[in-house]
Structures are given as C-alpha cells and as structure tokens.
Amino acid sequence: xxxxxxxxxxxxxxxxxxxxxxxxxxxxxxxxxxxxxxxxxxxxxxxxxxxxxxxxxxxxxxxxxxxxxxxxxxxxxxxxxxxxxxxxxxxxxxxxxxxxxxxxxxxxxxxxxxxxxxxxxxxxxxxxxxxxxxxxxxxxxxxxxxxxxxxxxxxxxxxxxxxxxxxxxxxxxxxxxxxxxxxxxxxxxxxxxxxxxxxxxxxxxxxxxxxxxxxxxxxxxxxxxxxxxxxxxxxxxxxxxxxxxxxxxxxxxxxxxxxxxxxxxxxxxxxxxxxxxxxxxxxxxxxxxxxxxxxxxxxxxxxxxxxxxxxxxxxxxxxxxxxxxxxxxxxxxxxxxxxxxxxxxxxxxxxxxxxxxxxxxxxxxxxxxxxxxxxxxxxxxxxxxxxxxxxxxxxxxxxxxxxxxxxxxxxxxxxxxxxxxxxxxxxxxxxxxxxxxxxxxxxxxxxxxxxxxxxxxxxxxxxxxxxxxxxxxxxxxxxxxxxxxxxxxxxxxxxxxxxxxxxxxxxxxxxxxxxxxxxxxxxxxx
Amino acid sequence: xxxxxxxxxxxxxxxxxxxxxxxxxxxxxxxxxxxxxxxxxxxxxxxxxxxxxxxx
Numbered sequence: 001x002x003x004x005x006x007x008x009x010x011x012x013x014x015x016x017x018x019x020x021x022x023x024x025x026x027x028x029x030x031x032x033x034x035x036x037x038x039x040x041x042x043x044x045x046x047x048x049x050x051x052x053x054x055x056x057x058x059x060x061x062x063x064x065x066x067x068x069x070x071x072x073x074x075x076x077x078x079x080x081x082x083x084x085x086x087x088x089x090x091x092x093x094x095x096x097x098x099x100x101x102x103x104x105x106x107x108x109x110x111x112x113x114x115x116x117x118x119x120x121x122x123x124x125x126x127x128x129x130x131x132x133x134x135x136x137x138x139x140x141x142x143x144x145x146x147x148x149x150x151x152x153x154x155x156x157x158x159x160x161x162x163x164x165x166x167x168x169x170x171x172x173x174x175x176x177x178x179x180x181x182x183x184x185x186x187x188x189x190x191x192x193x194x195x196x197x198x199x200x201x202x203x204x205x206x207x208x209x210x211x212x213x214x215x216x217x218x219x220x221x222x223x224x225x226x227x228x229x230x231x232x233x234x235x236x237x238x239x240x241x242x243x244x245x246x247x248x249x250x251x252x253x254x255x256x257x258x259x260x261x262x263x264x265x266x267x268x269x270x271x272x273x274x275x276x277x278x279x280x281x282x283x284x285x286x287x288x289x290x291x292x293x294x295x296x297x298x299x300x301x302x303x304x305x306x307x308x309x310x311x312x313x314x315x316x317x318x319x320x321x322x323x324x325x326x327x328x329x330x331x332x333x334x335x336x337x338x339x340x341x342x343x344x345x346x347x348x349x350x351x352x353x354x355x356x357x358x359x360x361x362x363x364x365x366x367x368x369x370x371x372x373x374x375x376x377x378x379x380x381x382x383x384x385x386x387x388x389x390x391x392x393x394x395x396x397x398x399x400x401x402x403x404x405x406x407x408x409x410x411x412x413x414x415x416x417x418x419x420x421x422x423x424x425x426x427x428x429x430x431x432x433x434x435x436x437x438x439x440x441x442x443x444x445x446x447x448x449x450x451x452x453x454x455x456x457x458x459x460x461x462x463x464x465x466x467x468x469x470x471x472x473x474x475x476x477x478x479x480x481x482x483x484x485x486x487x488x489x490x491x492x493x494x495x496x497x498x499x500x501x502x503x504x505x506x507x508x509x510x511x512x513x514x515x516x517x518x519x520x521x522x523x524x525x526x
Numbered sequence: 527x528x529x530x531x532x533x534x535x536x537x538x539x540x541x542x543x544x545x546x547x548x549x550x551x552x553x554x555x556x557x558x559x560x561x562x563x564x565x566x567x568x569x570x571x572x573x574x575x576x577x578x579x580x581x582x
Contacts, residue, residue: 087562093541097560101531104552106544107564115543123530129544150530165538165557168548172555204534232534403547432551473554 003070005404007052010066013059014052018406019067021397022047028379029398032410090115100124104167105154109133112155116141120150127167127207128154131392135216138209142220151228152221157207158185158433161192164203169402171431172471176201178297179229181222183213183242186344186429187270187290189467190494191241193431194294196469198309200301203234213245219253226256230263237300239266241293243349257284264300268293270346271353271369274523289519290350291495296522306522313492317516320496324503327489328422330459331504335422338501339415340386341408343401343438344467344494347427348388351498354519358502358510359384366391381415384505386425402434405441412442416449416460423461424449425501427494428479430468439466439479447486461504462488465497495519 007017016033020026022043031037035051043049050067054060087093094100102125105112109132119126120141133141133155145152153160153167159182160167164175171189173196182188185207192202206229208221222240229238238261244250250269257265267286275286285296291313298309315323338355342348345367352369363371366378367388375385378393389401389408401408408426415421424446428438435441446462453460464483468476480490491497499515517523540559542549552559 087560088565090541090543090562093543093560093562097539097541097558099531100539100541100560101533101536102538103541103543104548106542106548108566111566123528125530125533129548145530148528148530151533163534163536163538165555166551167540168551170551228534234535432554433545433547 003067006070007063007067010062011054011059013055014063015055016051016053017063017067018049018051019071020049020051021045022049023397025393026397029407029410032414033406090118094122102127102162102167104129106130106168109155113137113141116152117144120145120148120152123148123150125151126153127157127160128152128209129156129158129168130154131156135211135214138211139217142212142217146220146224151206151224153207154209156209156211159188159205160207161202161205164201166432168207169429169431169433170205171196171469172473173469174199174201174471175203177234177236177301178202178239179204179206179232179235179237180239180241181206181208181225181229182240183208183210183222183245184270184346184349186427186467187241187268187346187350189344189429189431190290190346191239191268191293191297193467193469193472194291194309194313194493195297196471198294198298198305198312200297200305200309204229204232210243213242213249215246215248219245219249222249222253223256226253226261230261235263237264237266237297239268239293239297241268241290242270243346244269244272266293266296266300268296270350274518285522287522289353289495290346291493291520292522294493299522314520315492315496317512320491320500321503321508321512323489324500325508327459327461327463327504328507331422331461331507332419332458334419335458336505337418337420338384338386338423338425338505339381339418339421340425340498340501341411341415342386342388342427343390343405343408344427344429345388345390347465347467347494348386350494351425352386354495354498354515355384355386355502357515357518358499358506358512360506360510366393381418387411402429402438405435405438409442409445412445412449413452416452419456419458421460422505423463423501425497426462426464427497428464428466428468428483430466430472430474430476430479432473434474437474437479439474439482443482443486446483446488450487461501462486463497463501463504464488464490465492465494466490467494493520 003019052063106129265284298305365386549561
C-alpha cells in the first residue's frame with residue numbers, strides 16, 4: 001500500500017496506481033476501478049498486481065519501472081528516507097533508547113505476544129494497534145501487565161493521548177483537565193476534537209481496545225487506567241467512552257468509580273441510557289452518545305463551558321429541520337434510502353443507534369448492532385445500509401480507509417447509481433495518521449455522484465461530518481469549506497449528521513424529539 | 527505489585543514497531559522516538575529455531 005501511494009505521487013500523469021496482493025477483495029476492487037477483468041482474474045493469490053492508469057505512455061512506463069524497483073529493493077520505498085531506521089529488532093531499539101517508557105506496536109497480531117511479554121518484564125508500557133491478537137493472548141498479556149504495573153493500551157487501540165501527545169491516529173488538541181479511557185477509537189477522536197473546539201483540553205485519552213470490556217478480559221485495563229487518572233493531580237474530569245460493556249463489567253466499573261472514585265465522571269456508553277447518579281450528588285453523569293458526552297464534559301467543567309459547548313456543537317431541532325428541508329424538497333418521489341459510508345468504526349455504531357430509533361424500515365450493516373440486519377454482502381448495499389469500510393473484509397491487504405480513500409471513492413459512485421438512494425452519509429476523520437487530505441480526495445467523486453443523480457432526474461443529498469481539530473494538518477475549516485463547495489451539508493457531530501440524514505430520507509417525519517432528548521442534548525435534570 | 531516505568535508527567539520516549547505513519551506523527555509533535563524497521567521472522571526459520579532450541 002505504501003508502494004501504491006509512492007507510485008501515485010511520481011507524476012501528475014499517473015491517475016491511479018495500485019500495487020497489491022492479488023487477494024479476491026483486491027481483485028474485486030481493481031475490476032471496479034475499471035481495470036480489465038480478464039487480466040486481473042489471471043493473477044493467483046500469491047501474485048502481486050501492479051495496476052496503473054496514466055494519461056500518457058511515459059508516465060505509465062515510469063510508474064511500472066518505479067513499482068518494480070521498489071518491489072525488488074524495499075529500501076527504495078521511502079523517498080528521502082535518510083531518517084529511515086537501521087534498527088531492525090527490539091533489542092537494538094532498547095539499546096538505542098534504554099529509557100523508553102512506551103512502545104507503539106502495529107505489526108501483525110500473531111507476532112505481538114512475544115514482543116509484549118518481553119516489554120512487560122522490562123516495565124515498559126505499550127499501545128498495541130495490531131488486530132487479530134487472540135483473546136487468550138490478550139488476557140495473558142494483560143494479567144502479566146497488571147502484576148508488573150505496566151499499562152497495555154489495546155490490542156486494537158488506534159488512538160491515545162498521553163501527556164497531551166497523540167499516539168497513533170490522533171488529533172492536535174490542546175492539553176487540559178480531562179482524562180478519558182476509551183474502548184472506541186474514532187469515538188475518542190470525536191470527543192477530544194469537539195472538546196477542543198469548545199476550549200476544553202485533554203491531557204490523557206487512553207484507548208484500551210474493544211475487547212477489554214468483554215467478560216473474558218474483565219475490564220482489566222479500563223480499571224487500571226481509571227486508577228491512574230484518579231492519581232493524576234492535573235485531571236479533574238474523567239470520562240469513559242465505549243460501546244456498552246458487558247453488564248457485569250459495567251457493574252464492576254460503576255462500583256469502582258462510585259465507591260473509590262473522587263473526581264467527576266462522564267460515562268458515555270453509546271446507545272445506553274442518559275442518567276445522573278443522584279447518590280453521588282451529580283459527580284457521575286451517564287450519556288448515550290458521543291455528542292451528548294461532549295455536553296456532559298462541558299457541564300462537569302462549569303456552566304460557561306456548557307453554554308459554549310451547546311452553542312458550538314449543537315444544532316437546535318428547528319434549525320436542523322429547516323436545513324434538512326432544503327435537501328428533502330429537492331428529492332424525487334422514489335428516493336427513500338440512506339447509504340452511510342463510514343471510515344470510523346465508532347461512527348458506524350453510533351449512526352446505527354440513531355437511525356434504528358428513527359427509520360421505520362430495515363437497516364443493514366456489515367457491523368450490525370442489535371436490531372440491525374447483517375448485509376448479505378459488504379460490497380452491495382440494500383435498503384438503508386450503514387457500511388463500516390474499516391472492517392476486515394475491506395482492509396485485508398490494503399490500508400485502512402482513513403489512510404487510503406480508494407474504496408470509499410468507488411462506493412460513492414456505486415451508491416449514486418441507485419435511484420432509490422436519497423442520502424449519502426459520510427465521516428471524514430482528520431489528524432495524525434490519517435490521509436493528508438481525506439476530503440479533497442473524495443471531492444471529485446461527490447461531484448460526480450451528484451451529477452450522476454441529476455442526469456437521472458434526481459437530487460442526491462450528501463450529509464457529512466468532519467472529525468477534526470483546528471490544529472490538524474489537514475485543516476478543519478478548509479475541509480468543511482471544500483465539502484460545502486460541492487454541495488455537501490456538513491454538520492457538527494456524527495450524531496447530528498445521522499439524525500439529519502434520517503430527516504431528509506423521511507421528509508421531516510420521524511420521532512426526532514426522542515433522539516434529541518436521548519442523544520443530542522443533556523436532559524433537564526442536569 | 528511491581529511498578530512499571532514512569533509514564534505520566536514525564537517526557538515520553540517511544541519505540542515504534544510497525545507503521546511508519548505513527549513514527550512520523552510522533553516526530554511532528556517533537557516526541558522523542560525511535561523506529562524499528564520491523565520485518566516478520568520467516569515461519570520456517572522460527573520452526574527450525576524451535577527445533578534447535580530443543581536439541582541444543
């Protein structure tokens with residue numbers, strides 16, 4: 001995937017380049033990109049395909065030559081790589097940096113345990129982005145880590161902030177009095193960026209991985225992280241951002257923070273109920289969405305911050321209705337479905353929570369929550385579909401869609417061809433680790449999708465949300481402007497965007513009051 | 527319980543094993559970091575190593 005990227009950048013004459021393993025998924029993608037099926041199908045699974053589209057023969061030849069060179073000599077992959085490390089193993093790295101206090105691991109899951117256990121024995125904390133670490137290995141790693149006083153963030157943890165510094169996929173947010181433990185990567189990014197926009201800083205955001213709150217792991221690291229945040233004198237509000245944990249783990253966490261916790265808490269269990277624990281005098285607030293979590297953090301920080309957060313991250317029911325009306329009045333009669341194309345897993349989850357409460361018909365997803373049906377094929381949407389393009393079937397042998405937007409670009413056009421589609425709903429995640437311009441990369445396709453619908457006598461509504469901080473290198477404001485320039489609606493949170501999409505598809509009908517009270521505002525009792 | 531290295535409220539010193547983009551992100555934030563140019567150990571070699579470990 002790195003070679004593809006390098007080849008694409010060699011010359012302006014190269015319009016598409018994919019240097020990828022010939023897995024069935026990748027072959028399917030290349031065919032959808034318009035490369036000749038007969039040639040593609042000839043490749044065996046162990047082959048590497050070099051697929052290039054260029055505007056002229058010279059660019060084409062150059063691309064193929066460079067791709068071959070990089071395949072033969074991997075050291076040529078990184079241009080200008082005088083900084084490229086000569087360290088090839090852990091021991092030499094530990095010699096080079098004997099006082100290392102954190103190791104960031106993003107290698108195939110099968111190799112993680114050996115490295116992790118070795119580091120635990122040396123007292124070194126770790127963030128493990130790698131997937132496919134078995135639950136048995138995760139338990140062994142975490143049990144040994146707890147005994148040795150070592151923090152294990154992950155496996156499957158893409159995002160953290162430690163001492164105000166972003167680790168992995170993260171955002172340039174200011175440092176402040178908030179500390180968060182998260183088992184939801186893009187969920188953590190949504191909360192920290194929205195807080196940043198409200199002037200509330202985050203000192204630590206610790207991703208523990210989605211399996212930590214399962215019965216088998218028992219919330220081991222979530223509890224360790226909570227204890228650490230309780231001890232840090234700079235932290236005054238602690239948050240938990242997660243899909244709802246298993247009931248026994250949730251009870252264990254609640255018991256710990258209500259009996260031993262001293263600080264203020266915001267518990268955001270996405271899809272869960274909104275409530276305030278009166279026994280703790282309002283010290284603990286529980287909410288059911290990322291959007292309401294931001295309001296709850298602001299509330300815990302003070303009334304001024306709450307007012308600012310409401311103004312910055314909320315849209316009133318009336319304003320949303322008015323804005324969406326401009327969209328739904330342009331639709332044709334047969335257009336009724338939403339197609340959500342997400343790069344963030346937590347956004348996929350949150351959108352399903354909201355859409356399943358409003359939409360009367362069936363909803364399908366490749367990562368379905370309760371009450372949502374599983375898609376027959378992730379490659380083909382049906383009725384209302386919420387697709388997580390970061391799921392394994394899309395990322396085997398290629399980069400995550402937050403890094404490589406190709407797969408979503410294809411999908412935007414495919415969805416636009418369906419005359420029953422009313423709305424495309426999308427997230428754009430900025431920050432460290434993400435594509436250098438995720439919005440810019442999709443603009444041509446959004447324009448083309450709208451044109452395609454127009455040629456068919458329809459209007460395609462595009463509702464989007466940009467998850468980013470003003471300090472992110474991709475440019476938060478400019479990303480929003482670019483989307484607006486091609487006629488996309490940009491809403492301040494993922495939850496509002498999902499609600500807006502539903503309003504458009506339903507022409508303003510649907511139980512929007514319930515969504516507002518449960519997911520988009522903080523109830524009156526707060 | 528043993529104590530791990532100090533992590534909070536001290537300077538971060540990070541070893542990156544895997545994706546270069548994460549190393550680049552650390553550099554952009556002026557975090558002290560080293561990058562391991564990691565390659566998987568060939569499977570056969572590991573199996574041979576295991577056999578040798580048992581024999582020697």
